[in-house]
Amino acid sequence: MKRINYLTTLIILLAGWMSCSVSELQAQRNANYQQLSIGDQRPSQFFDFLVLPGNSDETVTFASVYSFSYRTLPFKKLNQASAANNDDKRAFFSPINLSMEVFNSNEAQLKKRDSNISVERLEPAERSFWEDTAYAETYEQTQTELMFLYGNIGMELKPGIYTYVLQMTRGERSDPRISRTRTVRIDPYRDMEVGNVILGEELYSGQQEENQLKLMSMRDNVKYGSDFYAFAYIPHYDPGDSYTLTIRELSITGKDTTKGEEVFVQKLGNNEIRTELKPQLVSTGVNENILQLASDSDGFTYALVEVPNSTFPNASYQLTIRDNSEQTVSRTTYHSMWIDMPRSLLSLDIAIDMLRYIVDEATLDSLSEGSQSERERKFRAFWKKKDPTPDTEYNELMAEYYRRIDYAYQNFSTSNRIGYESDQGEVYIKFGPPQNIERKFPPSGSTVEIWSYPNREFIFRATSGFGDFRLVSE
Structure with missing residues (x-):
């Protein structure tokens, strides 16, 4: 789902709520927000492992798929000579090197924790390498959560038990900075009883070429607020049978997934069933992980379904495909992940407290009363009434408001005042980014900034030489 630029509408809507003044935030609230911002450890490096058909029935393709957020990569500035030869204005770079070594393993290794697995005395089976470089045009891009470097490593293996060692080097270091070891059992592809499900972000198709699925490359996560594709292997497919795809929201308490709320059901027809396919990872020369859905008379049967995830809440889900006898033929569990979720939304208490800029004290008191579930229900209802796209789960207005809270904290905080308590922070929260900022330096007197809307x-x-500004005129 493409997100439309609602900035003009958001500024008008937010400005219309300015019926109250900003009260003094308690020191504990400030401390909580600072702790929340510093302690935010949302994943930004993803490693996924896929099992695909091999070149023959005697092998399978074992592939590792990666994506690395730019904000976790150690970028360096290109030297002037390199920058001068760059036609695409790239100014920063960060090299990445990965290696995956696979060893023949055993049942004893399968029972061990990953941290206790050793490859001593194991016979090497295969080894593969991948290297690439991430480029950015600006410093801001090197810090963003929304840009990723993608890559993958694949190898042909016979069915069996294997221990693999994955090592990654970031930047220009010679020592591996990330290393992980794991043992897996790989079954013959045709003998699978329950098929695997691959999550895709976008489907490319053309009259003269095979369909290509751009992989999500976020392990078992999908992007919150966006639809996606589920590519599910259906072992032992029977064309005379009927198949149904069901998605249930999983409860965060309890293990009985059958009690989860059903959010999507679709009977699979000819448009969703793809026969005689042998999918394979391909290199396209662009920064994407692409699965080519190649036709093959000796291929396999899959379901390819577009999932309306933009209408689902931000939660965890189980996707299941069953035949007419209710037997599970394909299954996966996945999580909706809001990649650029504002930090100020990570805590319900803080999110409610930050509404003081746009609501009166009576409304704020009402939203703050009750149990955790009651306050969450009232908070959701408050923003639902103001959602510019009520048919989708993603609320552009709410996201924009809390992004402004984060921006004020990050850009206007000084040793004397936290950013969202400052005059500039309050104006930015209420009215958004100004169309123009002009800074003047009078011969006698303090620095002046003029924000134009x-x-x-x-x-x-300016009230000091450390970035403190006071509103003197509107």
Whole structure:
């Protein structure tokens, strides 16, 4: 789902709620927000492992698929000579090197924790390497959560038990910075009883070429607020049988997934069933992981279904395909992940407290009362009434408001005042980024900043030499 730019509408809507003044935030709230911002450890490096058909029935393709967020990569600036020869304005780079070594293993290794697995005395089976470089045009891009470097390593293996060692080197270091060891059992592809499900972000198709599925490459996560494709292997497919795909939201308490709420059901017809396919990872020369859905008379049967994830809440789900006798033929569990979720939304208490800029005290008190579930219900209802796209789960207005909270904290905080308590922070939260910022340096007097909006201006004067500005005129 493409997200439309609602900035103009958001500024108008947010500005219309300014019926109250900002009260003094308690020191404990400030401390909680600072702790929340510093302690945010959402995953930004993803390693997924796929089993695909091999070149023959005697082998399978074992592949590792990666994606690395730019904000975790150690970028360096290109030297002037390299930058001068760059036509695409790339200014920063970060090399990545990965190696995967696979060893013939045994049942005893399968029972061990990953941290206790050793490859001593194991016979090497295969080894593969991958290297690439991430480029960025600006420093801001090197810090973003929304840009990724993608890659994959694949190898042909006979069915069996294997221990693999994956090592990654970031930047120009010679020592592996990330290393993980794991043991897996790989069954013959045709003998699988329950098929695996691969998550795709986008489907490319053309009249003269095979369909290509751009992989999500986020392990068992999908992007919150966006639809995706489920590519599910159906072992022992019977064309005379009927198949149904069901998605249930999983409860965070309890292990009985059959009690989860059913959010999507679709009977699979000819448009969703793809026969005689032998999918394979391909290199396209672009920064994507692509699965080519190649036709093969000796291929396999899959279901390819577009999932309306943009209408689902931010939660965990189980996707299951069953035949007419209710036997499970394909299954996976996945999680909806809001990659750029504002930090101020990670805590319900803080999210409610930050509404003080746009609601009166009576409304704030009402939202703050009750149990955790009651406060969450009231918080969701508050924003649902103001959702510019009510047919989708993603609320652009809410996301924009809390992004402004984060921006104010990150850009206007000083040793004297936390960012969202400052005059500049409050204006930014209420009205968004100004169309123009002009800074003046009077011969005698303090520095002045003028923020211009379509129908108003705000004038701030420096009160110290450390970035503190006070609103002096509107």
